[in-house]
Amino acid sequence: MTGRERILALLAGRQPDRIPCMPITMTFAADILGVKYLQYVRDHRIMADAQAKTAEVFGLDYVSTISDPTREAADLGAPIQWYEDRPPAILENEALFADKAVLGEVQALQEITGGRMEDRVRGIELLRERVGSELFVEGWVEGPCAEAADLRGINRLMMDFSDDPDFVHDLFDFTLDVAIRFSIAQIQAGADIIGVGDAAASLVGPRIYKEFVWPWEKKLVDSIHANGGRVRLHICGNARRILDDIGALGCDMVDIDYPVSMELARSTTGPLQTLTGNLDPVRELRNGSPETIVRSLEALQQQAGAQWIVAAGCEVVRDTPHENMRAMVDFAQTHAANGVA
Amino acid sequence: MTKSAELYDAIVNGNAKKAHAATQAAIDAGVEPMTLISESMVPAMDEVGRLFEEQEYFVPELLLAGRAMKGSMELLRPLMTASGEKLSTRVVIGTVHGDLHDIGKNIVASMLEGSGFEVIDLGVDVSPASFVAAVEKQKPQVVCLSALLTVTMPAMKTTIDALTSAGLRPRVKVLIGGAPVTVQYAREIGADGYSENASGAVGLVRNLLAEA
Numbered sequence: 423m424t425g426r427e428r429i430l431a432l433l434a435g436r437q438p439d440r441i442p443c444m445p446i447t448m449t450f451a452a453d454i455l456g457v458k459y460l461q462y463v464r465d466h467r468i469m470a471d472a473q474a475k476t477a478e479v480f481g482l483d484y485v486s487t488i489s490d491p492t493r494e495a496a497d498l499g500a501p502i503q504w505y506e507d508r509p510p511a512i513l514e515n516e517a518l519f520a521d522k523a524v525l526g527e528v529q530a531l532q533e534i535t536g537g538r539m540e541d542r543v544r545g546i547e548l549l550r551e552r553v554g555s556e557l558f559v560e561g562w563v564e565g566p567c568a569e570a571a572d573l574r575g576i577n578r579l580m581m582d583f584s585d586d587p588d589f590v591h592d593l594f595d596f597t598l599d600v601a602i603r604f605s606i607a608q609i610q611a612g613a614d615i616i617g618v619g620d621a622a623a624s625l626v627g628p629r630i631y632k633e634f635v636w637p638w639e640k641k642l643v644d645s646i647h648a649n650g651g652r653v654r655l656h657i658c659g660n661a662r663r664i665l666d667d668i669g670a671l672g673c674d675m676v677d678i679d680y681p682v683s684m685e686l687a688r689s690t691t692g693p694l695q696t697l698t699g700n701l702d703p704v705r706e707l708r709n710g711s712p713e714t715i716v717r718s719l720e721a722l723q724q725q726a727g728a729q730w731i732v733a734a735g736c737e738v739v740r741d742t743p744h745e746n747m748r749a750m751v752d753f754a755q756t757h758a759a760n761g762v763a
Numbered sequence: 764m765t766k767s768a769e770l771y772d773a774i775v776n777g778n779a780k781k782a783h784a785a786t787q788a789a790i791d792a793g794v795e796p797m798t799l800i801s802e803s804m805v806p807a808m809d810e811v812g813r814l815f816e817e818q819e820y821f822v823p824e825l826l827l828a829g830r831a832m833k834g835s836m837e838l839l840r841p842l843m844t845a846s847g848e849k850l851s852t853r854v855v856i857g858t859v860h861g862d863l864h865d866i867g868k869n870i871v872a873s874m875l876e877g878s879g880f881e882v883i884d885l886g887v888d889v890s891p892a893s894f895v896a897a898v899e900k901q902k903p904q905v906v907c908l909s910a911l912l913t914v915t916m917p918a919m920k921t922t923i924d925a926l927t928s929a930g931l932r933p934r935v936k937v938l939i940g941g942a943p944v945t946v947q948y949a950r951e952i953g954a955d956g957y958s959e960n961a962s963g964a965v966g967l968v969r970n971l972l973a974e975a
Binding site: 503508512576577580627663704740 | 821912913947
């Protein structure tokens with residue numbers, strides 16, 4: 423099976439030839455190609471080269487256009503902090519909606535052209551052309567809560583839930599619209615799956631998640647499905663208290679980060695939900711050894727069962743030893759996807 | 764009346780208006796600021812920390828409680844300055860050079876302030892030189908360094924090294940924290956302690972100062 427066939431089989435509930443492997447690589451991939459991260463995030467051709475090379479060197483089943491959280495915010499006009507060799511960052515003090523009134527003044531996004539979002543769309547087209555017959559091609563959007571945090575400032579948003587819930591609903595309507603448009607553009611460009619990064623959602627707790635976040639994430643998931651796409655939900659951090667709600671979204675794939683027990687994730691979401699993860703990227707994948715990594719993965723396989731994709735809980739950090747990365751991939755390549763270690 | 768149940772409840776419930784009103788009422792009733800802090804504010808923030816550890820409270824509740832507590836402190840601080848009273852311990856806190864993340868740092872700062880420490884928050888992307896300058900000027904007992912990225916963690920080491928080069932390292936306890944930080948890393952770079960979370964940070968500061 424090709425990597426693409428392997429992932430598609432698992433998502434369809436058929437047992438693939440072996441376990442798929444889909445670790446998130448960003449700065450790690452840039453380092454494999456030998457480029458500065460500024461080049462990677464500014465030029466989809468460099469990002470595509472880096473992803474294709476990383477997949478080839480390590481034997482991954484997919485390539486991804488995840489890069490940083492600021493593409494949408496940049497195109498909307500938010501000030502961004504750029505770094506030579508690190509992901510660009512939101513400047514919270516100058517957040518686009520630091521003044522709530524600005525939300526009513528900013529035009530809804532009409533086109534995904536001429537900016538950083540288009541750059542990702544071009545990256546998907548390029549990867550589709552180069553490796554799309556063999557490898558799964560992943561697009562990426564900021565989830566409604568994450569984008570709201572990017573545009574409002576996360577500290578402000580966290581208090582807005584209590585101070586001004588109506589504003590939060592309006593803000594999430596806005597960020598949902600951006601995410602839907604961006605997802606559709608990527609699906610049309612050939613993305614096999616859309617990663618939805620909504621890390622801020624793991625900070626709010628179940629009460630706020632149910633009221634303010636879940637309904638908007640659900641609309642995004644449904645929209646991606648209605649447009650022929652698939653969803654990989656990535657809420658990193660400790661999402662333990664919102665696992666049941668996450669399971670009810672109907673995502674094709676749910677990433678589990680290291681603070682959440684894989685056993686709990688499986689028992690809460692049920693046997694049919696495809697889960698990825700969840701090696702601790704720092705303490706296990708970077709600081710561990712091939713032997714400790716294999717032992718962790720054996721335990722994870724028992725806990726996760728058959729509907730499981732090998733990955734770290736979050737991004738593979740840039741100085742992860744290559745032998746550790748190989749140990750993780752080798753495990754996936756030498757084990758049956760049947761939940762039995 | 765030295766305890767203010769109203770202030771305790773207002774902080775635990777994250778109600779800044781009620782915290783302000785309860786503090787003013789206590790001041791008007793003649794309660795000493797230090798007493799209000801130790802008997803009402805500190806227990807309230809301890810409870811908030813406990814609820815966070817138990818995963819009953821989350822970041823929004825912590826920030827709201829912190830805001831209520833800060834509102835109370837704004838009324839108390841001028842009175843303490845006027846009477847020459849000081850909080851026992853001064854802490855300088857910041858997110859290290861190159862890192863813009865601050866939610867964790869903000870929560871730790873609130874928890875420490877609410878626990879009766881004087882907190883000077885240097886913000887984010889704080890260079891080693893800025894930490895050194897703050898330690899020279901403010902003479903804290905504790906320095907707290909936060910980082911959320913593995914690529915910015917090395918700035919924790921360069922900050923500690925800068926304090927050492929400036930002859931200031933023996934005067935302060937240095938604590939580090941943040942998602943990628945480990946206790947081994949703390950040992951490796953010569954930090955005095957590491958905390959996995961905000962309430963842990965408060966306990967750690969109290970323990971380190973007790974040992975000193």
